[in-house]
Amino acid sequence: MSWFLKGIRKGIKTEKEVKEIAPWATSLIGNGKFDDCPTKALDNGWNSGKCIFCRKCYPNYSPSGDYRMGSVTRRVPLFKRSFYLYPIDTGSCGSCNVELKLISSPQYDMTRFGIFFTNTPRHADALVVMGVLTDGMEDAFRRAFDAMPNPKLVIALGSCAISGGLFGKGVKADVIIPGCPPSPPTIIDAILRARGEK
């Protein structure tokens, strides 16, 4: 049987609602200061961008089940119909890379929202930064950003890109997607909000 027919036979696998979410990829709820936090994410309440979801603060803090952790400081509604992302790994452990790739899996199917990956920053609407900004990748990051046409957005994916996490420094971004790593539903939700949806 041809692959086309094999694909058709499987039926629609895309999920309209988020079905399953990893507990430790959702926002934390709890009280008070926790002195042993390795990234100081609990010094003034819970800081999602610094949190590496390591469970050290459990049971003082526990996962809420709410995956909508992304925050957007600049929206570009122009990208509502099509939104091209250029991923750049500036120093990640690789898990953010896989999670970003999985937004294209049949369960999430990013293309139904008009979200696509592009192979060059010259065709990109947003730069998706993964990992800490290492010395070796700083120049590549700047050059990719400069090569993008306007308007453009920078999306920091995961605690390393947002705040440096455990390993170093992060980047300045218009959209932050907390998590270590963020799950696909968190990524899609933040991307849609960056376009002024939701």
Place this chain on the structure above:
Amino acid sequence: MRMIGQLGEFCLYSDRIEKGICPERETLKKENYRSIQGFTFAYGPSAGGLLESVGIDLDTFGEYISDVKVIPYKIRKVRVKSIIDNSILYVERINGSFSASHTISFITAIEEGLGIEPPYEVKIGRIVEMELERIRNHLIVMQRVVEAAGFSVPSFQLLYLIEKVNRVIAKSFGHRYFYGVNGLGSLRFYEEIKSLEEIKKEYKEIYRGIIDNRIFIDRLQSNGVIVDKEGIGPVARSASFKNDARNDGNYAEIYKELGFSTVTYDEGDAFGRFIVRGEEVEESLRILSSINLHSVEYESKKRNNEGEGIGRVESPSGDLAYYVKVNENIIKEVYLFAPSSYNILAFSSSMVKNIFTDFPFNWESFGIWLSEVGVIFE
């Protein structure tokens, strides 16, 4: 007895370590193949088609590759020389896709150094983690190879399975990449592993469909041949060598009890590596179906207050080992042998005399993760 590779100031063998530099791997020596003046094609460090940042310099004079250099661009400083609990947080994040293998190897080395014997249930739990990780990573590698061949339907069907495996891991361990699961004295486990039967059925159908396809086979056969009896992981096994830490590493006895059988192939090319990974997914699913797991807290009774130890496990891409020197609760020294360091050498050697269009299939077939190569321990 087999040589595994350089572990800091030691050469690591399957049965011992020796101080000094490992003997050069004769089979991986690059052939001198610069017949006429060519040029260097620089790919990366950031480009479409790359999952991670890496620079690859391909020397060529038109079509054939005369030399390849792989340059890691993302170098991270890892502060592991601290108290054990904190150092585990760093080790978990050296390579997210092999997080369980790294952490278990690291903790095993600490346990050896301090004379701690973890309970049997903990060892079984660790095997469950490593086999789930192997399934996911093999699926990722297979998806990357299939995508490079332009086979969209099986590529998306494999992505579907990767997401399913991630959900199984999350449901049972609370995190899709095993972060926060392993500690010295604990293994966090939430609920019984389910849904593997469905994955098994779907996988079988996709895998058979891919390897029955003549066009796909033609892209991989005779591509990137490596026959190295001292090799590691799927690279060695695809050339019929049964080199596998599941036979001679720290958890070998339990693997034997579980009836583990080593998968091999006899070509040593990209297709052989694909087949080995493909069959290993089925073997891992079989092992997992024979295990019942539950959460374990155990008292880590130390026999020594200080010591040194080596932990070696079979990561999805081959032997992965840590040497750790520990004093009370503080890590004093750490050395790592990452499988990707061997696989980069093997890839570079295998590309000489191959043609340009073979490059993406060959690169993906080695399952290299740059994140575990570019680390400096502090």
